[in-house]
Amino acid sequence: MKQPIENFFSILSLSIVLSISGATSVLAADIAEIINSCADCHGKDGASTSQDAPIIGGFSAPYITDSMIAYKAKERPCPEAEYLSGDKKGKKTTMCDIAKELNEDEIKKIAADFAAKPFVRATNQTFDPALAEKGKAIHEDLCVKCHDKGGSLASDDSGILAGQWMSYIRQSLKEYSDGDRPMTKKMKKKYGKLKEGDTEALVHYFGSFK
Ligand code: HEC
Ligand code: HEC
Known part of the structure; x- marks a missing residue:
C-alpha cells in the first residue's frame, strides 16, 4: 500500500x-x-x-x-x-x-x-415549377455572379441557397428587402433591381433543388 x-x-x-x-x-x-x-x-x-x-x-x-x-x-x-x-x-x-x-x-x-460536413438539401419541399422557372431567369440575371450554380457552392462564401429550406430563404429575402439585414454594396446594387413578386419566384427556384 x-x-x-x-x-x-x-x-x-x-x-x-x-x-x-x-x-x-x-x-x-x-x-x-x-x-x-x-x-x-x-x-x-x-x-x-x-x-x-x-x-x-x-x-x-x-x-x-x-x-x-x-x-x-x-x-x-x-x-x-x-x-x-x-x-x-x-x-x-x-x-x-x-x-x-x-x-x-x-x-x-x-x-x-x-x-467539413456535407450540405444536405431539404427534402419534401413543394415548389411551383413555373415560379421556379421565373426565379431561375432572375437569378441568372442578377445573382449568379456571387451565388454560382443556383447558390450551391460553399466556396462563394455567400451561404448556400440551392436546396435550403424555402421558409428560411423567404424570411432572409424579406429581411434584406425591409433593410433589416445588412448586405454588401455590390449585392444591394443587384438586389435593388428586383421587382414585386421576384423574391417569391427566387424562393421557388432555390427550393427546386433536390
Ligand atoms: C456581388 C455579390 C452578390 C450578389 C450580386 C448577390 N449576392 Fe446574395 N450574398 C452575397 C454575400 C457576400 C452574402 C453573404 C453575406 C451576407 O450575409 O449578406 C449573400 C447572402 C445572401 C443570402 C443569405 C444567405 C443565408 O444563408 O442567409 C441570400 C438569400 C441572398 N444573398 C440572395 C441573393 C439574391 C436573391 C441575389 C440576386 C437578386 C443576390 N443575393 C445577389 C453576395 C451577393
Ligand atoms: C434554438 C434553436 C437554435 C439553436 C440552439 C441554434 N440555432 Fe442557429 N439558427 C436558428 C434559427 C431559427 C436560425 C435562422 C434565424 C435567422 O433567420 O436569423 C439560425 C441561423 C443560424 C445561422 C445563419 C444561417 C445562414 O444561412 O445565414 C448560423 C450560421 C447558425 N444559426 C449557427 C448556429 C450555431 C453554430 C449554433 C450552436 C452554437 C446554433 N446556430 C444554435 C436556430 C438555432
Missing part, C-alpha cells in the same frame, strides 16, 4: 500534467458540447430536417464565422428560435443570445467543424 505522502505527490503530479494538457483537451470537449447544442435545432451535422431551422452543414467556414460574429454584434436580425429537440425542447432563444456566449476562437472551431 502507498504511503499517504506518495499519494499526495502522485495526485500533485497528475494535476500538473492535467493543467498543462488541460487547456486544449477541455476546449475540445467544450466545442463538442457546443456543437451538440447547435444540433438541437440545426440537426445532426447541421443537416436540419425542419423548416424552422436553416441547414448549416457544408457552409464555408468564413461564412459561418461572419454570421456568428454578426449575430454576436446584433448586426443581423435575431428572430425568436425554439429548441426543436434535446433537454431544452420548446424553450425559446435567439441566435444573438446563442452567439453572445461564444468567443471568436470557439466560433472559428465550430465553423470549421460544420464546414
